Amino acid sequence: MKILAIETSFDETAIAIVQDGTHVLFQLLTSSSSLHESFGGVLPELAARKQVEYIIPMLSETFKHHPLSSIDAIAVTIGPGLIGSLLVGVEAAKTIAFIANKPIIPVNHVHAHIYANFIKQERQSTPEIEFPALALVVSGGHTELFYMQTASSLAWLGGTIDDAAGEAFDKTARLLGFGNRGGKAIEEAARRYAPSKRLTRPSLPRPLVRDDTLSFSFSGLKTAVLREWEKEIYEVNAFAYEIQEAITDALVEKTLKATKNYPAKTILLSGGVAANERLREKFAERSPIPFVFPPKEFCTDNAVMIGAAASFIGTPTEWRYVEAMPDLPVETD
Numbered sequence: 001m002k003i004l005a006i007e008t009s010f011d012e013t014a015i016a017i018v019q020d021g022t023h024v025l026f027q028l029l030t031s032s033s034s035l036h037e038s039f040g041g042v043l044p045e046l047a048a049r050k051q052v053e054y055i056i057p058m059l060s061e062t063f064k065h066h067p068l069s070s071i072d073a074i075a076v077t078i079g080p081g082l083i084g085s086l087l088v089g090v091e092a093a094k095t096i097a098f099i100a101n102k103p104i105i106p107v108n109h110v111h112a113h114i115y116a117n118f119i120k121q122e123r124q125s126t127p128e129i130e131f132p133a134l135a136l137v138v139s140g141g142h143t144e145l146f147y148m149q150t151a152s153s154l155a156w157l158g159g160t161i162d163d164a165a166g167e168a169f170d171k172t173a174r175l176l177g178f179g180n181r182g183g184k185a186i187e188e189a190a191r192r193y194a195p196s197k198r199l200t201r202p203s204l205p206r207p208l209v210r211d212d213t214l215s216f217s218f219s220g221l222k223t224a225v226l227r228e229w230e231k232e233i234y235e236v237n238a239f240a241y242e243i244q245e246a247i248t249d250a251l252v253e254k255t256l257k258a259t260k261n262y263p264a265k266t267i268l269l270s271g272g273v274a275a276n277e278r279l280r281e282k283f284a285e286r287s288p289i290p291f292v293f294p295p296k297e298f299c300t301d302n303a304v305m306i307g308a309a310a311s312f313i314g315t316p317t318e319w320r321y322v323e324a325m326p327d328l329p330v331e332t333d
């Protein structure tokens with residue numbers, strides 16, 4: 001099955017052609033992220049206006065390589081996300097589906113992150129995904145754990161009760177003066193600190209790490225960082241290092257805790273924060289079971305994962321029944 005996938009839930013506009021949920025035939029991605037720099041966060045209206053501007057030229061380019069007649073279905077992110085942004089992708093998908101008389105496959109963006117792991121990579125030897133598996137989605141808006149009995153079954157186990165892990169990276173990065181560059185900036189600053197470890201570093205909490213639930217909590221981190229930062233006794237890179245340690249400790253410990261009650265043969269990491277090298281390193285050190293993660297370009301938002309998820313868990317639907325749902329839940333029944 002050859003799927004045209006469209007992703008416009010946040011500040012990216014992304015299109016991909018994905019074959020059988022595992023092979024990328026074509027992809028395009030543009031982002032308005034740099035335009036939001038001076039606003040201290042993504043400005044929803046600006047993001048949507050840019051998506052309106054980008055989407056038709058990008059679709060037109062895609063059809064030059066893969067004519068619409070060769071496509072079996074159109075996958076599109078329907079939520080969760082920014083309403084204006086989602087509408088651009090959803091309405092484009094519906095129009096194509098209507099004109100070409102093809103089914104739409106509505107996709108949940110958070111679930112889709114997991115399926116970035118199913119894309120076949122050349123020149124990369126990752127462990128085979130065996131089931132049952134545990135999936136951790138760590139993005140800017142979500143920190144969620146799922147149990148997968150098969151490649152097409154997702155059972156939600158738990159998530160954050162306040163901020164997401166990526167949000168914690170983003171908010172603390174802004175506090176430290178790294179602007180909107182978020183987790184990536186913290187990772188780079190932490191790397192500058194790591195070789196020496198001479199300078200003392202602040203001590204930050206690891207909330208809920210030792211409790212019995214599968215919940216995460218990251219909002220306290222920002223307050224703790226602020227309190228320590230005001231003391232003006234620690235160097236900025238030492239802060240970045242400790243922030244990264246605190247967030248990655250919580251993610252690794254909770255995921256491994258979940259394997260006690262939900263035996264798994266593989267752990268699947270995904271979402272923007274899964275691009276973090278320290279997180280991968282900690283799983284490598286502490287996980288008794290194999291774990292996989294997508295290449296960095298498929299950790300952050302993209303359309304390839306939308307096409308992959310559509311193949312594994314999607315339901316082909318007539319265009320008239322598809323609508324953008326900004327608050328689409330990630331919990332499964």
Ligand code: KG4
Pocket residue numbers: 010138139140141142165166167169170181182183184187271272273274275276277299300301
């Ligand atoms: O999945 P994603 O692109 O968008 C959402 O669906 O939210 O994730 C974006 C998040 C941001 O919070 C960003 O700071 C974080 O992923 N991120 C990272 C890294 N690269 C992106 N966090 C830690 N380390 C990184 N290298």
Ligand code: ZN
Pocket residue numbers: 109113139140271272300301
């Ligand atoms: Zn995402």
